[in-house]
Amino acid sequence: MASADFTRSPAPLPPVSLYPELDAAALTAYAAALETGEARGLSPARAAEVEEFRSVAVFSRGKVTGADGDLLDAALWRHTGPEPRAVIVMPSPWTDLGWLSYAVQATLFAARGYDVLAYTARGFAGSLGEVDVAGPLDVADGSRALDHLIERCAGQVTRVGFLGASYGSGISQLVAAHDTRVDAVVALSTWGDLGEVFYENSTRRTAAVRALLDAAARARLSPQTRSVFENVLTDRDVQGTLRWAEKRSPFSHVKELNRRQVPVFFSHAWHETLFPGNQTLKMFNELTGPKRLDYSIGDHCGPEMSGLLGLPNRIWTDAHRWFDQHLRGIGTGIADEGQVIGEVMWSRALEPRPGWHSLTEGIRRLYLGSGGELAGRPEAGWSTPVLCGVDTPAAVADAIVRAGYAEMAGRPKRYPARDIDRTVAAVWATPPVEETTRLRGTPRLRVTYRAANPGSSFVAYLFDQAPDGSAHIVTHAPYTDRGPEPDRLVGADLELQATAYDIPRGHRLLLVLDALDPFYGDANLPRATLAFTSPEATPSCLELPLGG
Numbered sequence: 001m002a003s004a005d006f007t008r009s010p011a012p013l014p015p016v017s018l019y020p021e022l023d024a025a026a027l028t029a030y031a032a033a034l035e036t037g038e039a040r041g042l043s044p045a046r047a048a049e050v051e052e053f054r055s056v057a058v059f060s061r062g063k064v065t066g067a068d069g070d071l072l073d074a075a076l077w078r079h080t081g082p083e084p085r086a087v088i089v090m091p092s093p094w095t096d097l098g099w100l101s102y103a104v105q106a107t108l109f110a111a112r113g114y115d116v117l118a119y120t121a122r123g124f125a126g127s128l129g130e131v132d133v134a135g136p137l138d139v140a141d142g143s144r145a146l147d148h149l150i151e152r153c154a155g156q157v158t159r160v161g162f163l164g165a166s167y168g169s170g171i172s173q174l175v176a177a178h179d180t181r182v183d184a185v186v187a188l189s190t191w192g193d194l195g196e197v198f199y200e201n202s203t204r205r206t207a208a209v210r211a212l213l214d215a216a217a218r219a220r221l222s223p224q225t226r227s228v229f230e231n232v233l234t235d236r237d238v239q240g241t242l243r244w245a246e247k248r249s250p251f252s253h254v255k256e257l258n259r260r261q262v263p264v265f266f267s268h269a270w271h272e273t274l275f276p277g278n279q280t281l282k283m284f285n286e287l288t289g290p291k292r293l294d295y296s297i298g299d300h301c302g303p304e305m306s307g308l309l310g311l312p313n314r315i316w317t318d319a320h321r322w323f324d325q326h327l328r329g330i331g332t333g334i335a336d337e338g339q340v341i342g343e344v345m346w347s348r349a350l351e352p353r354p355g356w357h358s359l360t361e362g363i364r365r366l367y368l369g370s371g372g373e374l375a376g377r378p379e380a381g382w383s384t385p386v387l388c389g390v391d392t393p394a395a396v397a398d399a400i401v402r403a404g405y406a407e408m409a410g411r412p413k414r415y416p417a418r419d420i421d422r423t424v425a426a427v428w429a430t431p432p433v434e435e436t437t438r439l440r441g442t443p444r445l446r447v448t449y450r451a452a453n454p455g456s457s458f459v460a461y462l463f464d465q466a467p468d469g470s471a472h473i474v475t476h477a478p479y480t481d482r483g484p485e486p487d488r489l490v491g492a493d494l495e496l497q498a499t500a501y502d503i504p505r506g507h508r509l510l511l512v513l514d515a516l517d518p519f520y521g522d523a524n525l526p527r528a529t530l531a532f533t534s535p536e537a538t539p540s541c542l543e544l545p546l547g548g
């Protein structure tokens with residue numbers, strides 16, 4: 001299918017979009033063609049979709065009366081025949097495009113026999129009310145949207161699915177947890193624990209919060225929402241923020257989903273910068289009903305984006321198969337393919353596994369040594385100081401979301417590993433590996449350091465370093481200690497973000513610890529020092545999850 005209808009021209013992209021490939025003008029033209037049948041200006045593929053849909057169903061725009069009487073902008077794809085049908089409700093992503101983001105996919109679902117309602121979340125674009133960030137008002141809105149759809153279908157509804165990308169994915173999970181009418185969920189680029197989206201290992205995820213604020217610059221944020229976001233940026237009221245986030249976290253309501261065994265389909269990106277993957281993985285592992293997790297190369301919503309544009313996309317194909325299986329009773333075979341599908345960096349091979357824990361077949365423990373080596377035996381008594389407040393070439397990514405598009409295009413960022421200043425970062429390396437090392441799962445790091453001042457933070461990175469000294473990032477995680485006492489030893493035990501990465505023969509695995517990354521809030525005082533060490537009783541070590 002041609003992509004010209006929905007990809008942007010070479011003009012510079014607006015800096016606030018979390019979905020930079022979407023084009024409002026092209027999507028508006030597509031929706032107008034659904035309404036009028038006039039497909040002039042659309043590609044042949046898009047025009048054929050419109051014609052096929054209009055031969056079996058009707059498209060209309062309207063309003064849904066949400067919580068507190070707030071009117072939500074919506075669109076309906078409805079069949080005219082009297083037979084009962086499965087239905088899908090689609091809450092919008094975090095964007096002023098609102099429901100329009102789903103125009104193509106909603107049409108494709110409708111052409112397959114579903115009635116579909118897509119709506120714009122409160123506070124965005126044409127929907128009234130204020131942004132509640134998947135709070136009680138958003139959950140009530142989802143149920144009201146379902147009421148509206150059932151009423152338009154004259155009650156002739158068999159089963160109900162909720163589907164959302166990004167913001168809409170969290171709302172979809174929460175509605176399913178609270179509304180017993182929901183039979184299945186598709187949650188793309190989603191979150192499970194919103195508290196960990198804001199604070200990863202107690203570290204403020206300031207770049208992610210700024211990106212959310214920038215993308216909602218024209219939205220109407222509630223005073224409480226704006227206050228919470230500002231508290232993260234200014235390091236105020238951490239506990240209050242976590243309490244606010246808890247009720248907006250599907251993980252807090254997993255028992256309701258498990259009680260009804262609601263089938264849930266997740267997709268995520270290995271290098272997700274907006275919603276870190278481990279918090280979604282935690283949610284996935286707690287679910288006891290039918291479930292599936294698709295991990296891909298890229299960043300937030302990137303792996304799913306071509307499907308939103310109407311192009312072939314394996315994640316959206318599986319989303320259709322998921323609903324066909326669980327809403328229409330069609331044997332698609334998706335239940336027999338394993339709970340986890342991982343796209344390996346950088347071979348792009350797809351590896352199905354029966355469950356998450358089956359990815360890891362063994363653990364290799366490497367100890368941090370005094371000479372910068374990752375070795376098989378512990379060594380105690382050494383100290384490696386790191387000066388705080390100075391940035392290094394080690395970084396999570398160049399930009400939220402957009403770095404992932406380069407990865408998907410086969411151009412992952414190359415880091416000059418040899419240029420990392422060893423006075424402002426601590427570096428350990430393995431010898432060149434003798435055969436391909438297949439990392440599969442969640443690496444763990446245990447390290448002890450002395451912080452001269454109260455409060456301290458660092459970021460741990462794993463890199464794949466080629467013989468020429470250049471490196472690609474494998475995974476990372478930040479860590480913050482909020483203890484009030486100065487000049488003390490801190491024991492940091494943390495999980496790095498999950499990965500599926502092949503270290504080629506002859507490459508080295510690098511562990512880098514530095515005290516500053518612009519993606520995170522810095523808890524260190526300027527020019528303070530962190531001294532990494534390895535006590536004999538609890539030696540500092542890195543645990544690598546290995547696949548077969």
